[in-house]
Amino acid sequence: MSELRHWHPVSLSRRLGKKPRAVTVCDTDLVVYRTASGGVGALRDECPHRRMRLSEGWVDGEAIVCPYHGFRYALDGEGQSPATPQLKLCAVAYEAVDRHGAIWVREKGSDAVFPTIGRDGYYSYGVLQHDIHAPLEPCLDNFSEVEHTPTTHALFGYRAEAMAQVETETRLTADTVRVINRGPQKPVPAYVEKLFNVHSDDDFVDDWTVHFSPVHIHYHQYWVDRASDAARPDQIHLAVFFTPIDRDSTRVMTFVHLTRDPRARFGFDWIVARPIMLRLIDHEVRLDKRMIEQLADPDPDLRGTRLGRFDKALRENRKRIEAIYRASGSAET
Numbered sequence: 095m096s097e098l099r100h101w102h103p104v105s106l107s108r109r110l111g112k113k114p115r116a117v118t119v120c121d122t123d124l125v126v127y128r129t130a131s132g133g134v135g136a137l138r139d140e141c142p143h144r145r146m147r148l149s150e151g152w153v154d155g156e157a158i159v160c161p162y163h164g165f166r167y168a169l170d171g172e173g174q175s176p177a178t179p180q181l182k183l184c185a186v187a188y189e190a191v192d193r194h195g196a197i198w199v200r201e202k203g204s205d206a207v208f209p210t211i212g213r214d215g216y217y218s219y220g221v222l223q224h225d226i227h228a229p230l231e232p233c234l235d236n237f238s239e240v241e242h243t244p245t246t247h248a249l250f251g252y253r254a255e256a257m258a259q260v261e262t263e264t265r266l267t268a269d270t271v272r273v274i275n276r277g278p279q280k281p282v283p284a285y286v287e288k289l290f291n292v293h294s295d296d297d298f299v300d301d302w303t304v305h306f307s308p309v310h311i312h313y314h315q316y317w318v319d320r321a322s323d324a325a326r327p328d329q330i331h332l333a334v335f336f337t338p339i340d341r342d343s344t345r346v347m348t349f350v351h352l353t354r355d356p357r358a359r360f361g362f363d364w365i366v367a368r369p370i371m372l373r374l375i376d377h378e379v380r381l382d383k384r385m386i387e388q389l390a391d392p393d394p395d396l397r398g399t400r401l402g403r404f405d406k407a408l409r410e411n412r413k414r415i416e417a418i419y420r421a422s423g424s425a426e427t
């Protein structure tokens with residue numbers, strides 16, 4: 095059975111306009127499009143007549159039209175030839191929805207559950223997309239440990255000289271891998287201290303759980319005032335999804351949530367804090383991307399690597415990728 099049975103985010107909603115769009119997911123070429131009434135469609139990007147790319151076509155009412163001979167396809171894939179109405183044909187159709195700022199697809203008839211995106215008490219700040227030229231596993235490896243944060247990251251992470259003091263704990267269930275880290279935050283510029291109430295001498299807590307239907311991580315990130323051991327009120331929740339494009343590349347979609355209501359304070363945070371937070375996170379993911387793409391060997395196989403105390407999740411993730419994400423049958427509950 096294919097990984098496409100899980101719900102995958104395949105594109106930012108805002109990038110899908112009137113024109114059909116080609117996307118590749120798990121090595122499968124799809125066309126996604128919006129119909130006149132606002133429905134979202136996803137079909138195999140190949141016309142069953144003579145294999146033209148449907149993504150080169152256009153939408154007419156509720157149908158997508160193949161540019162080669164004008165065959166029309168409904169959302170369920172049922173085709174119609176204007177010149178030969180008695181001809182029966184069907185394109186391969188997928189389920190598609192527009193939710194949380196992304197277009198999601200899954201195989202028809204799948205019972206995979208739509209994943210959780212937000213968190214109670216948090217507000218959506220937006221979604222970011224980054225395509226990384228590396229397979230799923232090395233991308234997930236980077237997002238599953240904090241040892242790279244002193245050297246790779248600009249703001250979110252630990253002080254290089256204090257890395258030995260950072261505590262890390264891995265907790266496992268059959269379906270999830272949770273990692274909890276706490277240690278001294280690396281220095282941040284004054285404007286970040288002011289805007290997001292983060293202090294350079296705080297402890298940074300990065301507590302995440304990896305899920306496998308589809309492969310995604312929920313991060314809970316916050317700062318603790320070391321003097322009082324109290325958490326600061328501004329906290330971040332990131333839901334990061336890893337959609338394999340093909341064997342060599344991965345689409346990383348990051349859904350950003352904060353405890354701070356961006357519409358409060360007369361919309362100040364919507365105009366100022368929101369774009370700054372999105373830009374900071376965009377920059378951090380680009381730094382991850384640059385590092386991952388410089389690997390000498392992006393082979394997912396861990397044999398021959400020397401794993402340390404921060405790398406415990408890597409093997410556990412692989413087991414669950416095989417058992418839950420790639421295996422036939424059991425979707426995550």
Ligand code: FES
Nearest residue numbers: 141143144160163
């Ligand atoms: S190839 Fe699509 S209509 Fe002929």
Ligand SMILES: [Fe+2]
Nearest residue numbers: 236237246382
């Ligand atoms: Fe990172």
